[in-house]
Amino acid sequence: MRVLVTGGAGFIGSNLAKRLAKDGHDVVAADSFLSAHFLNLVDFPGDVLTLRDHEDVQSMIDLGRFDAIFHEASITGVVGANGENFNDQQRMMRNNVETFRQLLDWSVETKAQMIWASSCSIYGRGAVPMKESQAPDPLNIYAFSKLTMERMAARYAPRLAKPIVGLRYSNVYGPGEDHKGKLASMIHQLAKQMRAGKRPRIFTAGEQKRDFVYIDDVVDVNLKAMKSKTSGAFNAGAGAAWSFNQVVAELNRVLKTDLQPDYFTNPYSFTQDWTQTDLSAAKAAFGYAPQYDLAKGIDAYHASGKLGISFA
Ligand SMILES: NC(=O)c1ccc[n+]([C@@H]2O[C@H](COP(=O)([O-])OP(=O)(O)OC[C@H]3O[C@@H](n4cnc5c(N)ncnc54)[C@H](O)[C@@H]3O)[C@@H](O)[C@H]2O)c1
Structure with missing residues (x-):
C-alpha cells in the first residue's frame, strides 16, 4: 500500500x-x-516530505x-x-482542526482510508474507567x-470510502519522545532525573494513577484499526493504571538505582487522580489487546537504549 x-x-x-515500511508498504x-527530530527517522528507509509550516x-x-x-x-x-504557553486558541484550532478538514476533503476525493490520533484528554474530569459513551469534558483548547476533530470525522464518515x-x-511512552521536552512521558522525564543521580520529583504522595501505554501497542492499534468495519473514536490505552510510585519502583529496578521519590505539592488547580481506559469498544471493533504492562514496557524501553537518554 x-x-x-x-x-x-x-x-x-x-x-x-x-x-509500516518494515511491513513492506511504500511510506511517506x-x-x-x-517540533520534531530528525534522529527519529535515521533508520526510516521511506520518503520524507518536509512541509512549509503546520498548515501546509x-x-x-x-504527492x-x-x-x-x-x-x-x-x-x-x-x-x-520548553514550557512555552501554547494556550493560543486560534493557533490550536487552525493547526489541528482546519488541517484535518482539508485532509478529510482530500480523503473523500481520493477514497483514502483515514486513521487519526485523538486523545483521552477529551475525558477531562470524567468517570474512570473512561468509556467512549460518557460525556466529554475537555478542560483545555487542545482537548x-x-x-x-472527532465530531468532524463523524460528519465526514458517510462520505468516505472506508471506515474512519x-x-x-x-x-x-517509548523510544523517540525526547524532543517533546516537558510534553514527553513522565516515565522518560523521571528516568532522566534518575540517570542524573537525582531523586525523582513527583506530586505528593505519588499515588496518582495513569494509564501508561507503550509505543509498540500504539503502533499495533493503528495497524489493527485499518481492519475496523465501523467508523468512530476508540480508546487506545493500556486498559490499566499504575501509580507514579510504581513507575519510580520500576525505574529503580531497570536503572539499578535506589532513589526515593522527592514529593512536592501539586501546583496545578486541577490534575486527574486516576486515568484508565476501558478497551472493550476497540477490542470488539478491531481486536485491539495491548501486550505491554508497565514492567514489560519499561523493560522494552530500557532495552532500546533510549530510556531517560537525551537526544544529541
Ligand atoms: N504522546 C502521547 O501521549 C499522546 C497522547 C494522546 C494523543 N496524542 C496525539 O498523538 C499524535 C502524535 O503525538 P506525539 O506524541 O507523537 O507528538 P510529537 O510532537 O512528537 O509529534 C507531532 C508531530 O507533528 C508535527 N506537526 C504538528 N502539527 C503539524 C501539522 N499541522 N502538519 C504536519 N506536521 C505537524 C510536529 O512537528 C511533530 O513532529 C498527536 O496528534 C497527539 O495529539 C499523543
Whole structure:
C-alpha cells in the first residue's frame, strides 16, 4: 500500500512510519520539522516530505493519492517542549482542526482510508474507567480541538470510502519522545532525573494513577484499526493504571538505582487522580489487546537504549 504518515518525524508518527515500511508498504513521512527530530527517522528507509509550516496540506496533496493516511500531526498540548504557553486558541484550532478538514476533503476525493490520533484528554474530569459513551469534558483548547476533530470525522464518515477511526491515546511512552521536552512521558522525564543521580520529583504522595501505554501497542492499534468495519473514536490505552510510585519502583529496578521519590505539592488547580481506559469498544471493533504492562514496557524501553537518554 502507499501510505502517508503525518507528524512522521514526531514520536508516534516516526515509530509508525518505520513499522509500516518494515511491513513492506511504500511510506511517506510528512512533517514540518518545527517540533520534531530528525534522529527519529535515521533508520526510516521511506520518503520524507518536509512541509512549509503546520498548515501546509497542499504539499501532501501534490504527492498524489495514498491508500491510507495515518494522521498523527498536531500541536500536542498547551505547553511547548520548553514550557512555552501554547494556550493560543486560534493557533490550536487552525493547526489541528482546519488541517484535518482539508485532509478529510482530500480523503473523500481520493477514497483514502483515514486513521487519526485523538486523545483521552477529551475525558477531562470524567468517570474512570473512561468509556467512549460518557460525556466529554475537555478542560483545555487542545482537548477541545480533538473533540471538534472527532465530531468532524463523524460528519465526514458517510462520505468516505472506508471506515474512519480516531484513536484516543492515553499516556504514550517509548523510544523517540525526547524532543517533546516537558510534553514527553513522565516515565522518560523521571528516568532522566534518575540517570542524573537525582531523586525523582513527583506530586505528593505519588499515588496518582495513569494509564501508561507503550509505543509498540500504539503502533499495533493503528495497524489493527485499518481492519475496523465501523467508523468512530476508540480508546487506545493500556486498559490499566499504575501509580507514579510504581513507575519510580520500576525505574529503580531497570536503572539499578535506589532513589526515593522527592514529593512536592501539586501546583496545578486541577490534575486527574486516576486515568484508565476501558478497551472493550476497540477490542470488539478491531481486536485491539495491548501486550505491554508497565514492567514489560519499561523493560522494552530500557532495552532500546533510549530510556531517560537525551537526544544529541
Ligand atoms: N504522546 C502521547 O501521549 C499522546 C497522547 C494522546 C494523543 N496524542 C496525539 O498523538 C499524535 C502524535 O503525538 P506525539 O506524541 O507523537 O507528538 P510529537 O510532537 O512528537 O509529534 C507531532 C508531530 O507533528 C508535527 N506537526 C504538528 N502539527 C503539524 C501539522 N499541522 N502538519 C504536519 N506536521 C505537524 C510536529 O512537528 C511533530 O513532529 C498527536 O496528534 C497527539 O495529539 C499523543
